[in-house]
Amino acid sequence: MQNGKIDKIWQILGSVPDPEIPVISVVELGVIRDVQLIKNEYVISVTPTYSGCPAVKTFQDDIKEQLKINNINNFKIEIVYKPAWTTDWMTQETKEKLRDYGISPPEKNASCPQCKSKEIELISEFGATACKSMYKCNDCLEPFEHFKCI
Amino acid sequence: MTDIEKYILRIADTTLILSQRLSEWCSKGPSLEEDIALSNISLDLLGQANGLLEYVSKLNGEISPDEYAFKRDEREFYNFQICEIENGHFGDTIIRQFLIDIYFKLYYQELEKSKDETLSALATKSLKEVSYHLRHSSNWVIRLGDGTQESKDKIQKSLNNIWKYTGEFFEMDELDKKMLKEKIGVNNKTLKKDWDKLVDETLIKAKLKRPEDGYMMTGSRKGIHTEMLGKILSEMQYLPRAYPDAKW
Numbered sequence: 280m281q282n283g284k285i286d287k288i289w290q291i292l293g294s295v296p297d298p299e300i301p302v303i304s305v306v307e308l309g310v311i312r313d314v315q316l317i318k319n320e321y322v323i324s325v326t327p328t329y330s331g332c333p334a335v336k337t338f339q340d341d342i343k344e345q346l347k348i349n350n351i352n353n354f355k356i357e358i359v360y361k362p363a364w365t366t367d368w369m370t371q372e373t374k375e376k377l378r379d380y381g382i383s384p385p386e387k388n389a390s391c392p393q394c395k396s397k398e399i400e401l402i403s404e405f406g407a408t409a410c411k412s413m414y415k416c417n418d419c420l421e422p423f424e425h426f427k428c429i
Numbered sequence: 430m431t432d433i434e435k436y437i438l439r440i441a442d443t444t445l446i447l448s449q450r451l452s453e454w455c456s457k458g459p460s461l462e463e464d465i466a467l468s469n470i471s472l473d474l475l476g477q478a479n480g481l482l483e484y485v486s487k488l489n490g491e492i493s494p495d496e497y498a499f500k501r502d503e504r505e506f507y508n509f510q511i512c513e514i515e516n517g518h519f520g521d522t523i524i525r526q527f528l529i530d531i532y533f534k535l536y537y538q539e540l541e542k543s544k545d546e547t548l549s550a551l552a553t554k555s556l557k558e559v560s561y562h563l564r565h566s567s568n569w570v571i572r573l574g575d576g577t578q579e580s581k582d583k584i585q586k587s588l589n590n591i592w593k594y595t596g597e598f599f600e601m602d603e604l605d606k607k608m609l610k611e612k613i614g615v616n617n618k619t620l621k622k623d624w625d626k627l628v629d630e631t632l633i634k635a636k637l638k639r640p641e642d643g644y645m646m647t648g649s650r651k652g653i654h655t656e657m658l659g660k661i662l663s664e665m666q667y668l669p670r671a672y673p674d675a676k677w
Contacts, residue, residue, distance in 0.1 A: 330555065347557070361553070363557060402462065413462065
């Protein structure tokens, strides 16, 4: 019964999109580390992507809202820092979703998400969000965002 | 205030005040990319400060993280003085960032080994971010130092002016010694050798001359600051002080 409820919570969390990159969920992003039942309370362990990422607060609010809509009220969100979040936690499937969305996923040999060319050039280490840097494709000339490997 | 609370406030204040300073570049950067870069770095530092202040608040049990940031006066802040100096021109900001990024990297590498698990976890997290910041600032030091005569002259002057603020990184007062003994804190003195090495590596590539170690500014460990801190706090703390408990 309780395990069923935990599965249900994971399922709800899987429907909460990343506020900045709505094609992937917070579960796919890898920030949900654990869901446990401790003394009649579901403890959801969340780890921040970047220390200062403003989306962290937003997705916590979104998680709370979705759980409440689904009549789950006995929960708390706990911030954990260890182990530190890494893009290695993203599955290949999640990476492909990012690519289809136009963001080059966190991989060592980044390529243009439009034309797949490897002839790319770094424009800036920092992009519109903390987790991305800016590149330009030298073949199709399109600028694109790259999800940094950390 | 307990020793560990005061010890954590030093690094928390250093990240907080530097973040506040860097945020002044937002919308005023020399190019859109740099505007975004400096704002991003500011945001990372604010996040680091937040994690540390939340931890101090938890240890203290009475003072909230916001109260630490907004309700203390100058003499109760323990940030390094280098964070307070004005942004100046882009080269001044880059040099300040470069010198402190190397310090952060080395400091967090050591803090990662702290027997305090929370501090160790926060250090690991921050280290990932700082590595990015350092790559950014080092690249600019090289570009400006090995750039035009004007950029070279300007950034050499920035380096010469800011150098005297780096002595504080390596000081060890009674509290530092105590924290080191308890395996919580870092031996700042031993960071100097690696810091020198990393600074030199980039300065050589940038064709810049390393200033001599001369008079060094000091005092932040006792809450003594330059006159600039008051001005930073007056801006940073204005709203929560004028409208206590204001909510968005």
